[in-house]
Amino acid sequence: MAKQIRLNAFDMNCVAHQSSGMWRHPHDRSWTYKDLEYWLELARVLERGKFDGIFLADVLGVYDVYGGSADAALRNATQIPVNDPFLVIPAMAVVTENLAFGVTGTLSYESPFQFARRMSTLDHLTKGRIGWNIVTGYLESAAKGAGLDKQSAHDLRYDIADEYMQVAYKLWEGSWDEAAVVRDRKAGIFTQPRKVRKIDHKGEHYTVNAIHLCEPSPQRTPVLYQAGASGKGREFAARHAECVFMAAPTKQIIANSVADIRRRAAAHGRNPAEVLIFALATVIPGPTDEAAKAKLEEYQSYVSHEGALALVSGWTGIDFSKYALDDVVRYIENDAIRSTVETLTVADPDRSWTIRQIAEFAGIGGMAPVIVGSPSKVVDELISWVRDTDIDGFNLAYAVTPESFTDFVDLIVPEMQRRGVYKREYTPGTFREKLFGQGRIRLAADHPAQLYRHSAL
Amino acid sequence: MAKQIRLNAFDMNCVAHQSSGMWRHPHDRSWTYKDLEYWLELARVLERGKFDGIFLADVLGVYDVYGGSADAALRNATQIPVNDPFLVIPAMAVVTENLAFGVTGTLSYESPFQFARRMSTLDHLTKGRIGWNIVTGYLESAAKGAGLDKQSAHDLRYDIADEYMQVAYKLWEGSWDEAAVVRDRKAGIFTQPRKVRKIDHKGEHYTVNAIHLCEPSPQRTPVLYQAGASGKGREFAARHAECVFMAAPTKQIIANSVADIRRRAAAHGRNPAEVLIFALATVIPGPTDEAAKAKLEEYQSYVSHEGALALVSGWTGIDFSKYALDDVVRYIENDAIRSTVETLTVADPDRSWTIRQIAEFAGIGGMAPVIVGSPSKVVDELISWVRDTDIDGFNLAYAVTPESFTDFVDLIVPEMQRRGVYKREYTPGTFREKLFGQGRIRLAADHPAQLYRHSAL
Numbered sequence: 001m002a003k004q005i006r007l008n009a010f011d012m013n014c015v016a017h018q019s020s021g022m023w024r025h026p027h028d029r030s031w032t033y034k035d036l037e038y039w040l041e042l043a044r045v046l047e048r049g050k051f052d053g054i055f056l057a058d059v060l061g062v063y064d065v066y067g068g069s070a071d072a073a074l075r076n077a078t079q080i081p082v083n084d085p086f087l088v089i090p091a092m093a094v095v096t097e098n099l100a101f102g103v104t105g106t107l108s109y110e111s112p113f114q115f116a117r118r119m120s121t122l123d124h125l126t127k128g129r130i131g132w133n134i135v136t137g138y139l140e141s142a143a144k145g146a147g148l149d150k151q152s153a154h155d156l157r158y159d160i161a162d163e164y165m166q167v168a169y170k171l172w173e174g175s176w177d178e179a180a181v182v183r184d185r186k187a188g189i190f191t192q193p194r195k196v197r198k199i200d201h202k203g204e205h206y207t208v209n210a211i212h213l214c215e216p217s218p219q220r221t222p223v224l225y226q227a228g229a230s231g232k233g234r235e236f237a238a239r240h241a242e243c244v245f246m247a248a249p250t251k252q253i254i255a256n257s258v259a260d261i262r263r264r265a266a267a268h269g270r271n272p273a274e275v276l277i278f279a280l281a282t283v284i285p286g287p288t289d290e291a292a293k294a295k296l297e298e299y300q301s302y303v304s305h306e307g308a309l310a311l312v313s314g315w316t317g318i319d320f321s322k323y324a325l326d327d328v329v330r331y332i333e334n335d336a337i338r339s340t341v342e343t344l345t346v347a348d349p350d351r352s353w354t355i356r357q358i359a360e361f362a363g364i365g366g367m368a369p370v371i372v373g374s375p376s377k378v379v380d381e382l383i384s385w386v387r388d389t390d391i392d393g394f395n396l397a398y399a400v401t402p403e404s405f406t407d408f409v410d411l412i413v414p415e416m417q418r419r420g421v422y423k424r425e426y427t428p429g430t431f432r433e434k435l436f437g438q439g440r441i442r443l444a445a446d447h448p449a450q451l452y453r454h455s456a457l
Numbered sequence: 458m459a460k461q462i463r464l465n466a467f468d469m470n471c472v473a474h475q476s477s478g479m480w481r482h483p484h485d486r487s488w489t490y491k492d493l494e495y496w497l498e499l500a501r502v503l504e505r506g507k508f509d510g511i512f513l514a515d516v517l518g519v520y521d522v523y524g525g526s527a528d529a530a531l532r533n534a535t536q537i538p539v540n541d542p543f544l545v546i547p548a549m550a551v552v553t554e555n556l557a558f559g560v561t562g563t564l565s566y567e568s569p570f571q572f573a574r575r576m577s578t579l580d581h582l583t584k585g586r587i588g589w590n591i592v593t594g595y596l597e598s599a600a601k602g603a604g605l606d607k608q609s610a611h612d613l614r615y616d617i618a619d620e621y622m623q624v625a626y627k628l629w630e631g632s633w634d635e636a637a638v639v640r641d642r643k644a645g646i647f648t649q650p651r652k653v654r655k656i657d658h659k660g661e662h663y664t665v666n667a668i669h670l671c672e673p674s675p676q677r678t679p680v681l682y683q684a685g686a687s688g689k690g691r692e693f694a695a696r697h698a699e700c701v702f703m704a705a706p707t708k709q710i711i712a713n714s715v716a717d718i719r720r721r722a723a724a725h726g727r728n729p730a731e732v733l734i735f736a737l738a739t740v741i742p743g744p745t746d747e748a749a750k751a752k753l754e755e756y757q758s759y760v761s762h763e764g765a766l767a768l769v770s771g772w773t774g775i776d777f778s779k780y781a782l783d784d785v786v787r788y789i790e791n792d793a794i795r796s797t798v799e800t801l802t803v804a805d806p807d808r809s810w811t812i813r814q815i816a817e818f819a820g821i822g823g824m825a826p827v828i829v830g831s832p833s834k835v836v837d838e839l840i841s842w843v844r845d846t847d848i849d850g851f852n853l854a855y856a857v858t859p860e861s862f863t864d865f866v867d868l869i870v871p872e873m874q875r876r877g878v879y880k881r882e883y884t885p886g887t888f889r890e891k892l893f894g895q896g897r898i899r900l901a902a903d904h905p906a907q908l909y910r911h912s913a914l
Contacts, residue, residue, distance in 0.1 A: 013578070015647060024642040031640060031647075034581035034672070036551060060571065062668060070650065070668065077647035081638075081672040083578040090548040091582070094493060109568060113602040114517065121470070121540040124491035125548065145570040145667035181538075183488060185481040188761060190472060190488075190534035193527065210602035211519060211527065215491070215538040304645060 006393025021304025463850025478761025
């Protein structure tokens with residue numbers, strides 16, 4: 001059987017996730033993000049298309065690097081306003097049975113004790129359909145909201161994150177034994193006290209002396225996602241992540257990153273094939289190549305350069321407002337900018353990029369490929385990405401929502417199924433079972449969280 | 458028109474909220490708290506009964522005073538395990554249109570910046586059906602979970618809470634002007650930057666330098682609930698609360714508290730009639746008085762003394778495990794215990810209470826009246842409570858869930874409607890409009906949060 005392609009839909013509880021300006025398109029409904037109806041419809045569409053999951057990004061601050069203020073971000077609704085991603089999940093769970101929910105949780109500003117309860121609650125309510133995208137945060141503005149002068153240094157953030165994971169594993173895996181809850185009506189015993197343990201964690205960054213507040217949820221630890229691209233980030237992913245999310249515009253960059261992550265995972269004694277890797281992509285399909293191309297061009301006419309550059313400025317820390325749209329990047333005397341767009345030049349090192357072209361590229365789905373064409377052409381391309389880079393699937397951004405997802409489900413999913421590269425039915429069970437096979441409800445035996453099970457805490 | 462009686466259902470995302478041992482009753486479904494189905498069914502029942510809201514309690518720790526450990530609480534599922542209350546609300550919102558959701562948020566362990574976003578998100582998703590029960594926490598074990606040695610002192614907790622409210626008001630009321638979001642497709646402007654302000658709060662306990670992450674939600678500030686019974690707590694309620702929740706076993710105690718709260722509210726320049734007061738009560742109705750009495754007796758046979766005393770020990774800080782069930786309280790040489798049960802003796806100062814009787818009283822719905830009888834008798838009693846104490850309605854605890862609520866909706870609601878003391882239709886609009894009249898979407902003009910609107914922050 002051909003390798004099965006995994007699919008996540010990539011969205012965020014905000015107006016213009018990674019397609020800046022597109023909220024002006026008459027079909028776009030992203031501005032209704034604050035209504036339940038948007039999320040219920042999206043969830044139904046994705047489950048109809050047998051998507052593995054919906055992956056919800058998040059930030060806890062504003063993009064205020066561009067022009068030195070949040071003005072451009074506000075004008076363009078560049079991920080601001082932005083609502084809490086956790087709270088749309090229970091609603092979507094009501095109208096679906098198999099769709100999983102990967103949610104971004106920024107660990108820098110919340111105690112692991114309360115956070116662990118929120119995740120366990122979601123895992124209970126969804127009967128084991130929860131994943132957690134572990135994020136340390138990258139916006140200075142988020143630190144200011146939390147009352148700090150600035151973020152912790154990048155590497156320190158990952159050290160703190162490592163300890164946070166330890167505490168979370170202790171709570172999820174170690175505090176309640178499997179048979180703790182007996183619900184024995186005759187004896188009047190709901191939980192056997194001797195099978196519940198206080199964790200007593202005294203670390204460098206966290207102190208927790210408590211039992212986990214929740215009885216064991218189906219998966220205990222949610223499926224763990226990570227997206228760090230730096231060396232420290234990859235090392236963290238290789239240790240902890242079951243799924244890794246990557247974003248880059250070319251196959252070669254992705255292939256190198258995939259090989260590196262798998263190598264690092266193996267070095268940690270984990271099965272490298274069981275770190276599932278999802279590459280960001282935007283698909284614009286049409287009944288014919290020409291129709292798809294026309295659709296892309298129509299979308300592109302709505303891209304906001306300012307909004308897209310506000311986003312790229314936030315990601316890179318470079319204020320792109322200081323340059324004219326027609327400035328050619330290779331002639332700008334700024335090492336940081338050149339390094340930022342280096343990724344764009346890997347495929348064709350001789351190509352020149354203007355600031356405008358960067359905005360237009362990033363303005364549809366972010367810094368990642370836009371795959372355009374008929375079902376047959378799109379599926380060829382998806383298969384070639386999987387084959388050439390060793391990824392396991394895609395994190396699909398939208399240009400226009402939910403149209404981009406509806407188009408994909410109606411046009412591309414049937415073609416993928418016809419080619420035998422996509423499931424016709426969901427695997428029963430929890431999210432982890434759907435990803436790794438029936439019976440695999442809990443973390444794999446080679447995962448470091450195992451250290452915290454049934455051990456003296 | 459007779460005074461309209463308000464109703465909240467009182468529940469918690471746990472097994473045995475305030476009716477310890479009742480999870481063993483064959484009809485009780487409280488042990489399915491972790492499934493969406495429980496909450497969806499409950500929400501539908503309550504909306505059918507035109508309940509104003511469901512009020513969700515919460516704790517962030519365990520009841521470990523009784524016997525000096527969490528063992529009794531665990532055995533009896535005394536509010537442990539306990540899941541997050543926020544996450545069941547979006548699911549219930551999917552299947553209801555008018556039911557409001559009052560949720561307990563413990564402010565001691567979460568940054569106001571993130572908390573404000575969660576509340577705004579819920580207010581958006583429910584189209585303005587959210588209330589917040591402001592709680593500072595009372596369990597030492599919760600402080601230990603959050604990594605602290607112990608809680609802040611009681612009075613200091615309320616000072617911290619006051620500053621927390623200031624920050625929250627600034628975010629909810631002051632950061633985004635009414636007309637900030639224009640969604641002007643032609644001009645490409647989603648939000649007008651000059652109509653969004655950073656709050657720059659530097660206080661004794663909190664520092665926040667950020668814009669609120671959410672665009673204005675229907676109510677902006679959620680309907681504010683408070684339940685503090687101490688002097689400091691009442692003072693806090695009189696300043697901030699739009700609804701107050703009280704729990705006491707006799708009319709006289711309630712009447713005194715109501716008068717005190719209304720007096721304090723007036724002293725703060727607020728309309729004392731617009732602090733709506735809900736008294737805790739449990740109603741066991743039956744088609745006849747005899748049938749109801751038989752039902753109560755059957756319920757009582759399931760009460761767990763140990764579980765109920767674990768609860769009362771947690772509330773009072775007194776370890777009741779040190780006494781025999783048949784010890785008579787007035788003969789116990791312990792001032793704290795005598796003061797705890799003083800409330801029980803107001804109605805009949807000559808009555809003796811044993812520890813067992815206290816457990817049995819608290820074991821059905823907590824330290825509050827249990828009203829038992831035919832519809833006519835129950836409604837007589839409810840009306841007399843409202844008349845004699847000046848309360849506005851009831852916070853109804855369950856003995857067995859959802860049976861206690863279903864019984865109330867089927868038997869008591871029609872009788873209340875027949876007597877003209879209960880609505881036949883919901884008022885359209887937000888929760889605040891349902892409570893205070895159409896058009897009253899935002900906090901009243903005499904509420905202190907007004908200080909933080911459109912002002913220089």
